[in-house]
Amino acid sequence: MEYCSACCDKLDPQVHLMHIAEQRRPVPENEIEIQLSTSFNRQNDSLLEKDFQLTNNISMVDDVWEKRLLKNKRLFNGSKFRLHMIKTSKHEDKKYLFCVGVTDYKEYLGTNWAPSVEKLEEEGLKIHNNPQAYLSDALGVGAFVITKDEFVVLQRRNTHLAEAGGLWDVPGGHAEPSELVGKVPLESIDLPSMKKEDVAHEIFSSITREVIDEVNIPALSLEAPLYLGTARNTTSAGRPSMAFEIRTKLSKEEVTACYNKGNQCEADESTMLTFVPLGKIPYIQSENDELWKNMAPSAKGNITIYCLAYGLISYKNDTLHLFNPL
Numbered sequence: 001m002e003y004c005s006a007c008c009d010k011l012d013p014q015v016h017l018m019h020i021a022e023q024r025r026p027v028p029e030n031e032i033e034i035q036l037s038t039s040f041n042r043q044n045d046s047l048l049e050k051d052f053q054l055t056n057n058i059s060m061v062d063d064v065w066e067k068r069l070l071k072n073k074r075l076f077n078g079s080k081f082r083l084h085m086i087k088t089s090k091h092e093d094k095k096y097l098f099c100v101g102v103t104d105y106k107e108y109l110g111t112n113w114a115p116s117v118e119k120l121e122e123e124g125l126k127i128h129n130n131p132q133a134y135l136s137d138a139l140g141v142g143a144f145v146i147t148k149d150e151f152v153v154l155q156r157r158n159t160h161l162a163e164a165g166g167l168w169d170v171p172g173g174h175a176e177p178s179e180l181v182g183k184v185p186l187e188s189i190d191l192p193s194m195k196k197e198d199v200a201h202e203i204f205s206s207i208t209r210e211v212i213d214e215v216n217i218p219a220l221s222l223e224a225p226l227y228l229g230t231a232r233n234t235t236s237a238g239r240p241s242m243a244f245e246i247r248t249k250l251s252k253e254e255v256t257a258c259y260n261k262g263n264q265c266e267a268d269e270s271t272m273l274t275f276v277p278l279g280k281i282p283y284i285q286s287e288n289d290e291l292w293k294n295m296a297p298s299a300k301g302n303i304t305i306y307c308l309a310y311g312l313i314s315y316k317n318d319t320l321h322l323f324n325p326l
Contacts (some may be wrong), residue, residue: 060110222249
C-alpha cells in the first residue's frame with residue numbers, strides 16, 4: 001500500500017515535545033537507566049528566594065499553597081520525582097537515561113503554578129541557561145490504554161481536581177518516592193540512598209497502579225507498560241509527563257463494567273469514560289475538534305506522542321503531518 005503525507009495541524013500550543021522513543025520501538029522498564037542526583041532537584045537561590053518573600057516571612061511557595069488549600073480542602077502534599085532531562089544511555093543494554101531528582105506537590109503548585117512563574121523562568125534562563133531550573137516540574141505519568149477490541153480509554157476528570165477539572169484525560173498521576181522511602185518530608189529524603197532500579201520500577205509500576213486505581217481494570221488484565229516519550233504541559237509552565245502504552249485483555253464493554261462498579265480507590269477522580277477507536281486517534285485534532293478542545297493537555301501530549309512513536313504522523317517545522325492511505 002502506498003502512503004502520502006497530508007498536512008494536519010500545528011502542534012497544539014499546550015504541548016511541548018521533550019522526548020520521543022525510537023519509532024515503533026516502545027521501551028520496557030529493563031531498558032531504562034536512572035541517574036539520581038540532588039543537582040537534578042529544583043534550584044534554590046537564596047537571593048532569588050528573597051525577592052519572592054512575602055509579608056511575615058512567608059515564601060511564595062507557602063503563599064500559593066495556603067491559597068490553594070483555602071479553595072480546595074482535598075489537596076494534600078506528598079513527595080514526587082523531578083525529571084531534569086532524558087539522554088541516550090551509554091550502556092549497551094539500556095536505551096535511555098532519565099536524570100531524576102525529587103520535589104513535592106507543594107513545590108509544584110508553588111512554582112509551576114505561581115503567579116510569578118514567568119519571572120522564575122526568566123531568572124532560570126539567565127542564571128542557569130534553563131528556564132525550568134527554579135520550577136518543581138513534578139514528574140507526571142499517563143497511560144494510553146488500549147482495549148482488546150482496539151479502543152483507547154479516556155476519562156472525564158472530576159471538577160474538584162486541582163488541574164484540568166472537567167476535561168477528558170488519559171488515566172495518570174505521579175510516581176511516588178514515598179513508595180520507596182515512606183511518607184517523609186521532602187527535606188528528609190536521602191536521594192543517594194535510593195536504588196536506581198527501584199526508582200525505574202516505581203516510575204513504570206506507578207502508571208499501572210493509576211490505571212487500576214482510576215479505571216478499576218484488574219492488574220492481571222493489564223500488560224506491562226511501555227515507555228513512548230515525554231511531553232511538557234505548557235499550561236503548567238512545562239511540567240513533564242511520561243507517556244506509556246498499556247494494553248488490556250478486556251474489551252471496552254468489560255472495561256466499562258469494571259469502571260461502573262465504582263469500588264476503585266480513586267473512583268471520585270473521574271465521572272465517566274469514553275472510548276475512541278484506535279484507528280481514529282491520528283485524526284482527533286483535525287476531525288473531532290470539540291473533543292480535542294475539551295481534552296486535558298496530558299491527554300493531548302499522550303496522543304501526540306503515541307502517533308509520533310508509531311510513525312502515524314510526522315512532525316516538522318511545528319506542523320504535524322498525517323500519513324493517509326491513497
